[in-house]
Amino acid sequence: xxxxxxxxxxxxxxxxxxxxxxxxxxxxxxxxxxxxxxxxxxxxxxxxxxxxxxxxxxxxxxxxxxxxxxxxxxxxxxxxxxxxxxxxxxxxxxxxxxxxxxxxxxxxxxxxxxxxxxxxxxxxxxxxxxxxxxxxxxxxxxxxxxxxxxxxxxxxxxxxxxxxxxxxxxxxxxxxxxxxxxxxxxxxxxxxxxxxxxxxxxxxxxxxxxxxxxxxxxxxxxxxxxxxxxxxxxxxxxxxxxxxxxxxxxxxxxxxxxxxxxxxxxxxxxxxxxxxxxxxxxxxxxxxxxxxxxxxxxxxxxxxxxxxxxxxxxxxxxxxxxxxxxxxxxxxxxxxxxxxxxxxx
Numbered sequence: 001x002x003x004x005x006x007x008x009x010x011x012x013x014x015x016x017x018x019x020x021x022x023x024x025x026x027x028x029x030x031x032x033x034x035x036x037x038x039x040x041x042x043x044x045x046x047x048x049x050x051x052x053x054x055x056x057x058x059x060x061x062x063x064x065x066x067x068x069x070x071x072x073x074x075x076x077x078x079x080x081x082x083x084x085x086x087x088x089x090x091x092x093x094x095x096x097x098x099x100x101x102x103x104x105x106x107x108x109x110x111x112x113x114x115x116x117x118x119x120x121x122x123x124x125x126x127x128x129x130x131x132x133x134x135x136x137x138x139x140x141x142x143x144x145x146x147x148x149x150x151x152x153x154x155x156x157x158x159x160x161x162x163x164x165x166x167x168x169x170x171x172x173x174x175x176x177x178x179x180x181x182x183x184x185x186x187x188x189x190x191x192x193x194x195x196x197x198x199x200x201x202x203x204x205x206x207x208x209x210x211x212x213x214x215x216x217x218x219x220x221x222x223x224x225x226x227x228x229x230x231x232x233x234x235x236x237x238x239x240x241x242x243x244x245x246x247x248x249x250x251x252x253x254x255x256x257x258x259x260x261x262x263x264x265x266x267x268x269x270x271x272x273x274x275x276x277x278x279x280x281x282x283x284x285x286x287x288x289x290x291x292x293x294x295x296x297x298x299x300x301x302x303x304x305x306x307x308x309x310x311x312x313x314x315x316x317x318x319x320x321x322x323x324x325x326x327x328x329x330x331x332x333x334x335x336x337x338x339x340x341x342x343x344x345x
Contacts, residue, residue, distance in 0.1 A: 118158075188212055
């Protein structure tokens with residue numbers, strides 16, 4: 001349920017409405033825009049049918065929300081949400097360019113890739129320290145040592161960093177080193193992890209599960225937001241299909257579909273969606289044209305020696321050409337790409 005307050009409500013009126021909702025046993029979420037103030041009410045709306053909420057001083061309108069994802073819905077927040085991480089904005093016309101290796105392998109490799117993607121125009125550095133793999137015998141990541149290298153690379157090249165957290169027991173450690181958290185496709189419905197991440201203040205990139213609907217994705221975002229963290233970025237990374245010439249099937253329609261239902265930013269990951277470097281640039285451009293708020297691209301200076309997902313990584317010069325295309329496309333669409341600060345030597 002959404003409670004719309006009258007224009008320019010007083011602080012006392014807002015506080016009174018919040019207290020009244022809590023007295024009734026519900027959880028209020030305040031959202032103050034430039035011209036309107038609304039309060040989301042989380043709980044079983046049927047219990048409020050006999051309660052005259054519109055009689056509360058300062059209340060203009062009470063609107064039922066039929067969607068099961070209340071906080072992530074457009075009804076709760078009509079305008080697009082903009083997520084900021086260390087000065088880089090994603091959403092609301094601002095494109096995030098997230099790039100880096102699939103896995104952190106060593107200092108020399110990570111720093112070389114970080115410098116290359118930074119010079120090409122990426123504004124967020126990615127790298128996996130904990131790697132969920134299909135085979136238990138594959139490289140599993142460097143753990144805390146990898147996190148330390150990622151933080152050092154981010155500081156060296158003035159880039160915010162993002163890495164995956166796989167388990168609630170890793171959360172404090174990852175939060176110590178990374179600026180942004182990633183929830184992978186396999187953990188999209190790990191609800192205990194989602195709730196723990198929701199209790200942090202870090203921006204979260206939530207990847208769509210391989211067999212998940214858009215509604216499933218938004219419900220997982222709701223788990224995070226219900227715990228107080230509203231800084232959620234959705235990510236379309238492809239779904240399973242009968243097609244076997246690509247790693248997954250990239251669902252471009254999920255981008256405008258999610259945006260029509262939710263105010264949260266959504267970015268695209270054509271690297272995991274296609275698994276093929278020859279398809280990544282086209283699908284990245286198509287994603288931005290479809291309305292994506294950014295891209296997530298794997299880059300490696302020597303893919304043939306990569307310890308994880310080398311076959312789907314772009315070379316630095318390929319990535320640089322793609323970023324040039326995305327910048328031109330952004331100009332045509334009236335959107336911007338925030339640049340990182342000058343290099344710190």
